Amino acid sequence: MKYLLSLLLVFLTAFPSFAQTNQDETHIRKIFDEALERGESYEMLRHLTKNIGGRLSGSPQAAAAVEWSRQQMMAYGFDTVYLQPVMVPHWVRGQKEIGRIVNSKKLGSVDVNVVALGNSVGSGSEGVLGNVIEVQDFQELAKLGKDQIQGKIVFFNRPMDAKLLDTFSAYSGASNQRGAGPSEAAKYGAIGVLVRSLSSFKDDVPHTGGTRYGLNIPKIPAVAISTNDADKLSDLLEDDTDLKFYFETHCEMLPDVLSYNVVGEIRGSQKPDEIIAVGGHLDSWDLAEGAHDDGAGCVQSIEILRIMKAMGYQPKRTIRAVMFMNEENGLMGGRKYAQLAEENNENHIAAMESDRGGFLPIGFGISGTKAQQDKLLSWKSLFEPYNIHQFKRGGGGADISPLRTQDVPTIGYLPDSQRYFKYHHTGIDNFEVVNQRELELGAAAMASIIYLIDQYGL
Template sequence: MTKYLFTLLLFLLCTAGFSQDKNEDMIRKIYDEALANGQSYEMLEYLTTRIGHRLSGSPQAAAAVEWTRQQMEQLGFDTVFLQPVMVPHWVRGEKEVVRLINSSTYGSRELHSLALGNSVGSGPQGVSAEIVEVQNFDELDKLGKAGIQGKIVFFNRPMDPKLIHTFQAYGGAVNQRGQGASRAAAYGAVAVLVRSMASNNDDVPHTGSLRYDPNQPQIPAVAISTNDANLLSDVLKKEGSARVYLETHCEMLPDILSYNVIGEIRGTQNKEEYIVVGGHLDSWDVGQGAHDDGSGCVQAIEAVRILKSLNYKPKHSIRAVMFMNEENGLRGGREYAAQASTLGQPHIAAIESDAGGFTPRGFTITGNEAQTAKLKSWGQWLAPYGLHDLGSPGGGADIGPLRESGTVLFGLRPDSQRYFNYHHTEEDTFDKIDKRELELGAAAMSALIYLIDSEGL
């Protein structure tokens, strides 16, 4: 009996050692391929500089769909197909005008502005009214109809600079952008100005999506730069009141047909079970959508390409998905999850890159305790590549709907300090991307796919 137990123990130790050596070797090969022969940077250059920004419903979004389809076909994915999805078609129209009028301190001056996505326009007549500044919805509610009716509400709560992870700071401020217009309209406001969701002070306005409450009037909503938000607040402190003229020409057109783009390599054992890696193909209509989220798209394609180039034969089918319409509707992510449910396609894991193309630090996860512990245990293979932040809660907006069917969600977690300098702005351009950082992110995602596929969850 003792001899039997000794033999069994020796076998288990040897098996564990073989698995560790195998994983170390494979992940080293993944990083070697990404850093020596990577194609993500060149793909991103084409997507951002040749196609450009890609708002849902735009000709550029349609061009991006076709280009990513061709790209995955040329890379030899087993199957590449388009998944139809109806998306919103919002257009900005003529350039916004936001003007401070007749300030005794600053005179009349133009403010740096961008209409918020999905906003209605003021039309050529514009809106001229006094502004009232609030930091949050509690202050808005205290002012009530008496303090707000007929005025432009100015939401001026900054992102909290004390928070180290800037996405937490963003989460603490973004509700004024998403809900502010409807909350102000309920008290009779004629428009809203929103301080840009930015972690620094500059003259660059940040757009982003709002959501109208169907039970409230729809009023124009515009973001202004952080410097101009500080200026307006200063005017109110010094002068007691301020008046602004606002003019926008945006409108929501009828929904339009677009597509998720899906490239797949088939599994060898559990080919009807899927591991998904993706980013969102659409971007806002300013800048080039390089960090948000061109980088995530090319990293997803590259992560699968790397495994294919290494002749890795996955147990499960692996998909790279370019989701459409994350920015102002999330239609692509919802449609993908709905189709997976309808077709009875179980997804064991989904990985999303939508936090910029900066140096990867780790992965977030939405799963149970055992699955989180499993991810943390893989630190022995991931830590040598700078991936130490493993197990924080999170995932991604596009893959979020898959959670209802039990899919474990992962989000690539890059260094976040510079992301909100560029997020949703004209500054989000290809020249802000570092080639090596981008390639490291693709390698990290490829390594995680490999571990999920080979080690299981």
């Protein structure tokens, strides 16, 4: 027996990476077991969505979400839980929007599905009525010029590219018409803007999202129109360029208000000054409950620390769960977090974000040095038993992106994205569309990456 033990000791000494891999495989299996058998992320999400609901920055619901997440992390016994004050925009939607095609040759007048873009000015009760001119991009808009645009409603109708398997790339390729379209159209004298909803699907559900007004350019009202109604309007315009469109919105931007990022952490036992942050954004749009965007990312981040405590795991480094405020229409929480990290000389060795929904995990992407990327990519084989296989260079998230100026490697959690843009920024992003097992698998996958970074650094 002693002889066999000696041989085993020699073997493990000669091949430390083998022993290390076995140890990591065992620990990761335990993480998944804890998340799948005793996970609490789904019930946390139920409370956040059903008891609090949509959490637009500056709203009473956003304030309630701050207090809920603070109390939740305190109840789990995290070593430290605290608030980071941050001033955030306070945009309100007001009463329900109206959208109507007026006096078309084929259909006469017909109501369509629209929602105001976030941060947009409102039209007031007088509404916006005008002829419509359809464009695909800013280059086409510039070619038409002021002579053909002035006094009209510009209709940006460029769809997301259905050929792209990465739906986030498709989203990026179409999103500038929403973000900058209203100001671009206003340069040429437009009186209002319609934007095709940024969706991978044909349906009657309009998608909101933030717009950004340029300096010294008139602010004009802007709405998103559902993909089905965008197609309908485009078809009608082919035969009737004189049809008119009417929309009415009652949104307005109020003075900034005080809100908070919420931070919970487990202090490291060996290197407490080295910080690994993981988070999601606590705010959401106001049309629904913000389940996928981004209640899922918030509860997954809290769940990671809960799993560690439940397993009795004492991290070497400090692990933080961060609930960022105001990603949707300002990014003020992410900027404040990075500012305070710099002012306090904090040493973040990595930051991870979950902001792509609570769908089935497929991988991770990392931005950083080649050595940091190589290290994360070297862990791929540990995740293959869980069908998590996409480890790639390049990744992160909006809220952790300000940390890149401090040379912090940023990691984006990658769930399957094919269904995400059905729910993103809509009135149907509710608790019921999140699958419990997929949410829990995602939390386990993220916790496993955090464990590896804690063990071996980046």
